[in-house]
Amino acid sequence: MPLRTSRALGLVLGAALDAAFGDPRRGHPVAGFGRAARSLEGRLWADSRRRGAVFTGIAVGVPVVLAAALERRATNPVVRTVLTAAATWAVLGARSLAVEGRVMAALLADAEGDGDLGPARERLSHLAGRDPAGLDAAGLSRASVESLAENTSDAVVAPLLWGAVAGVPGLVGYRAVNTLDAMVGHRSLRYERFGWASARLDDVANFLPARVSAALAALAGRRPSASLVAWRRDAGQHPSPNAGPVEAAFAGALGLRLGGANVYAGRVEDRGYLGDGRPPARPDLERAVRLSVAVDALAVLLAGGVAWVLGRRR
Template sequence: MPLRQAAAAAGIVAGYAADAWFGDPRRGHPVALFGTAAGQLERWWWADSKPRGAGYAAVCAGSVAGLGFLAERAARDRPGVRFVLTAAATWVVLGGRGLAAEGHEMARLLESGELPAARQRLSHLCARDATGLDAAELTRAATESIAENTSDAVVAPLLWGAVAGVPGLLGYRAVNTLDAMVGYRSPRHRNFGWFAARADDWINLVPARVGAVLTVLTAPLAGGHARSAWRAWRRDGSAHPSPNAGQVEAAFAGALDIRLGGTNTYHGEVERRGTLGDGRPPGARDLRGAVRLSRLVGAAALAVSAGIAMSGLRSARITVAK
């Protein structure tokens, strides 16, 4: 196995371990710095125009991916440096530990009946309007967010790192962050954010479905049901308005024997989703179960991604392209 491939695979594993052990950097998180810079650029660049929005997203994400490409190219004959770059980039873009912590904190607040605090805390997981949500709706929202973000914050960046290295890791997180910033259908971003939202859909098409498969495979380890996860995914995954979010949410619903989906409000826009799963409405215990399942899916995604990196798939693609 070439040292370059081994360094990439080892870097992905090390970055995953760093996220699991340390979580997000406490100060100066690069993703937060990127978001600040992108927000400042948006204020200057904004126009109620899809082409303007596409240019904005391309510049923001392309700049970050380009820096990753240049850094990785400079380290192409230095496996040790490549390992460090890959590990650092993987750690920066993953959010598995933070996601689990937020899930457990939401479960604690719901178990103790602290609904005002839970409504405020929900903003750490998603942009859903929590005003007036009762305990059942807060639990559903948190559980759906754990499932969706398992794909967005763990499975997808690992897979992009495996097939596209440091540029894939950084470029993926940039697009995903832009979607969170401007991808909603608010009056300001309906046109300007259209391209960022579509780009996020495109880059998550495969990872979301891989995440659903891994949910099916790991469900028994979390005390769930693989057959129910498979059935709910195949039947209900496309009932969601997003081409990707419903895939993992439906698989989680089946695995945990709960029912997700319903009516949600985002930035004043009401979104009606289909029903995902056949089980009971989720409770705080199910939210903790979703966190356990999320961790297992993340570990499985790490194994798949490290295997892809070691297999030389990326090197083979580059050779063919040449």
């Protein structure tokens, strides 16, 4: 096996491992990175963009340098393939995302029988960061569909594309950036300045992958023209420059209307509507999961193809 094909094969094998086994239950590398980053934050935190930029540079730079050193030493094609597959498996979240979507659908189905939304509200934190206390079944359904759309890009398409272009350092670096954004990139008194660099870096890292994800959603869905129209017309109404295109494309593909007012830690964020259809209901979660899985499959093929072409050119 030539070394130039090891990246493409490793990406495909890693995606297959994620599809078969999902995230490791213990000792997950991303969780370990999160603990290390939290410790570093405790040493560097200050209400300062400059200190936040230093934090982001160290927290992303160190794993990338280590990953690059490992990949450079892996001169045997089989070893390089195994390393790429392991890194891909560690950073992808396709199976876990689909499982969470189906679990939420099951909990909402149970609530239709007994009227108890408590378990579904508690479970929402596995998918979305918004406050579930005031959400009814329709609100929980919308939050879940929107999160499935956004995380299809963040947890699957983006890491695969970065892996295709930059190999193991790209996989590791992207996951570090995305994890830091989840940790410190949100707006709050503590992170308004300190988390600014992490949030902006995540915006840059996801700019192209989010638009590729939107295009794949249009291709994978049954309403490609409606998906493209919603993406072009409505994406700008979303406060996130990258979540907007993906959620709008999913809304059009599923024939739904997403968006509206969300509550995050007591802060109300009123965004425009995405798509022309009806608001999501519980059965739409299964449809959203199927669309997400279809986008995942296309992303694996695309990333493998890009890696193979780039490998031949190298």
